[in-house]
Amino acid sequence: MSLLEVKGLKVDLPTCGNVLNGVSLTIGRGEVCGLVGESGSGKTTLALSILRLLPKGAKIKGGQILFGMGDEKNDLLSLSAAEMRKMRGRLISMVPQEPGKALNPVMKVGDQILEAILAHKKITKDVGRRAVLDLLRSVCIDEPERIYNSYPHELSGGMKQRILIAMGVSLSPRLIIADEPTSALDPTIRAGIINLLGEISSSTGTSILLITHDMEVASAIATHIAVMYKGMVLESGKKEEVLQGSLHPYTGVLIAASTKLCKPRMPEDPASPSRDGCPFYERCWLRKEVCKKMPEMKMWRGGHLVACHMVEGEDV
Amino acid sequence: MCEAMLTCRGVKKSFYNRSWFGRRCRVQAVGGVDMEIEKGHSTALVGESGCGKTTLAKMIAGLIRPDEGEIVFDGIDIARADQKEIKKVRRALQMVFQDPYSSLNPRMSVWDIVGEPLAINERISRMDLDRRIEELLGMVGLPPLYAIRYPNELSGGERQRVAIARAISLSPRLLVADEPLSALDPIVQADILELFIELKDRLDISYLFITHDIKAAVRLCDNVLVMYGGVLLEKIPVERLGEACHPYTEMLLHPMRIKEERHPIDVPYGTENAHLTKDVCPFLARCPHASRECLTLPPPKISLGNGHEVMCHLAKRAKGVL
């Protein structure tokens, strides 16, 4: 039973042209999907498309984003602006990348979380304040009163990210989109934040779309992994299957680079890739003539999907 | 016994924040660092943001002067040298910076950028300069036609290659690389690291490789220095990393295995900065093995042989037990 289903999403951005070239992704209830890709793969654009926060001039060329369980399923792309506003924060929330930039520097952080809650719920300020303190405790902040009254510049990066997670969780959404939540943090702080997200998912049943370029961070809490490259999902499936039995050549390279900082010799990223056919064509050592045609997502076994001509599989 | 190329003794640097009413607040960035880089060896300086590694790198590169201590390179004390001596040192000691997006002047072409150190330091004809630039671009894996491009036309990895080409143009013996991989994607990181390894063998350069990711250090360097709060907590050769005993080093080696646990002793608020005023271990507030001793006494420097040194009460106790 899937909570979020992205089907063949195609998006163009004004300055970059085609950014998403038929993205398909499924997230079930309570699952943590680690969406792994490098910069330029389109992962942030995907997140913004789901939240319908694309910049002016962006064109959605095709596809669907189905969200909701059972009867409540909606195509997010067909909702009006007002309906989408009700979704954001309440049903789908986001934890952004740079905690420093996402917080208002002249407001106490506790008040900022309170503001987010009051925008959606009609409760008194006192009730809200107590709810915020509870939230702060739930994200493992030891002195909630002191932190409530602090300003962003008084807090460390890890602490600020916890505040943003608290904000994201405040209205008990069904899906949290975490866009590179640990990239701006030091390595020894990352585990705390990532494990916190994992805790939240397992204890409340919230699904998480965890966007990152670091396979290690994703594998820490993900139940499923999807690998994205140049606007397409190349491989997706359960974490263990993708990590231990990766099928797409790109996945293997990404895993090696993330865990051991080494990679096989392969051509550099070409400046102008060919738009028809496999996006990985120029750099792939397995390529054949047939790869000049766009590969389809095929099922390898039990939910492990891969888009590669070199892999035998059943059509989905 | 290898000769030391670069030696730092007792290097300290503080910055002063002046508040409105003239009260000066001292922030100690580097609090007494002793280290050596031997000829032909590369050293990794590992630490996270705020530990002082960039300040130390800038002092070694001659961009900032330390408050105390000496930094001796090739017999010249960089901390006290005058402009002429520094110019001599500059030819043998170069630097690669962290952010490939701001370390290249956006209004200068790749040709200008890579050729600048040569143009400043040597009397070189235009033809020779052309040839040398082409050679340098080739060494970093860029085709010669990249010379006419501008930084905004290049990817992060390509920009970093240009920065490296600039840094090796004067054939330095020591290259200080300040987190050269941090701003890059994982696959590009692996590529650039390969480039560093290749250049090390080809040009016989030593590195002071600053990073927060020990994985890079392992593949490139011979020694690892772990820095936190302005001091070096552990010095260990790469082949002995399995024997690393400082709690912080263990955290750096396995960052994703860190568990959130209650602190072993009651640490009052503000302890993270206690080491700025008292002589105590800077890691005290985060250490899962902290003890009462750590709150009051400065951690001792323990030598564990074979170039392995650590500054920790825990190590002292462990050694005492052995």
Place this chain on the structure above:
Amino acid sequence: MSEKRSYWRGVWLRFKKRPAAMFGLSIAILLLLAAIFAPFIAGERPIVMIWKGKIYAPIIYEPRSIKGLDYKGLMDADARLIMPPIPYLPNTYNLDEVLLPPSKRHPLGTDEQGRDVASQVIWGARTSLVVGILSVFLYTAIGLLLGAIAGYFGGVIDMVVSRLIEVMLCFPSFFLMLALLAMGSVSIDLMNIHIKLSGIHMIIFVIGITGWTGVARLVRGEVLKLKQLEYVAAAKVAGASPSRIIFRHILPHAISPVVVVATFGVASAILAESGLSFLGFGVPPYVPSWGGMLSRAQDFMDTCWWLVVVPGAAIFVTTLAYNLIGEALRDAMDPRLVV
């Protein structure tokens, strides 16, 4: 060159989009053309003349054979002339044609000495532009130099320059200019060079000497910001000298806001010159000037509207044009919009 071109090209594309900016730019270009080609538009020498079988261009060159000819009288059969559209020089007085309203002969009328107003306005443009542009040039150069030195070296030098700026700011600039101009002329003896500045050069000098503070403060701020960038540190590590760093690495990036300030500065300088000339402290009376025209028009304001409206409109439109350009440039150069 591609990055430089692409940056300025981006600026131009954004600039082009605003109609106000293009209007301002057209006015400024028209003004520039009027100033450069003033003799072709308002003068008493024919542009081209065919006389006694030969072709002359008296406006450019007068050979001895035709020097001193009365061109206006030569409207007989064997001479064909093309006179400038306004066939009067600004200082040619004609006491028979005093205070005439606009007519076919004098499209913008005449003043109290019979001088053609249209001609004065055209030649006045030359004065205004020369003063405006050269004085801004002068104070931009001073401001760039002082601001860059203060910002880059900091310490004592910064202190001295900043205090100097503050002292200059204590003087109301207009009165300072008046005081300097009251001296009449200035002689500078530098080593073996003797320079005497008077008249229009004096005005340029005076505006230049008082206007550099804004540019200096701006440049100082930009330099303080820019010197922290990593490529500056990289240049230092490569061994670059401070002058190389300032001129090669820092100033090219500080130029954008300076261009905006300079554009507004031209408008202010033109206003200043007009104001000073109106008060009688500006250019000498024989130099055509819009401010001077306004000054002389005071006695005839009630009856001769053209004597006030024409120079007034000229000053107004010119100042407006440069302000529009400056504003549009500032928006077009906004770094947030540059990719």
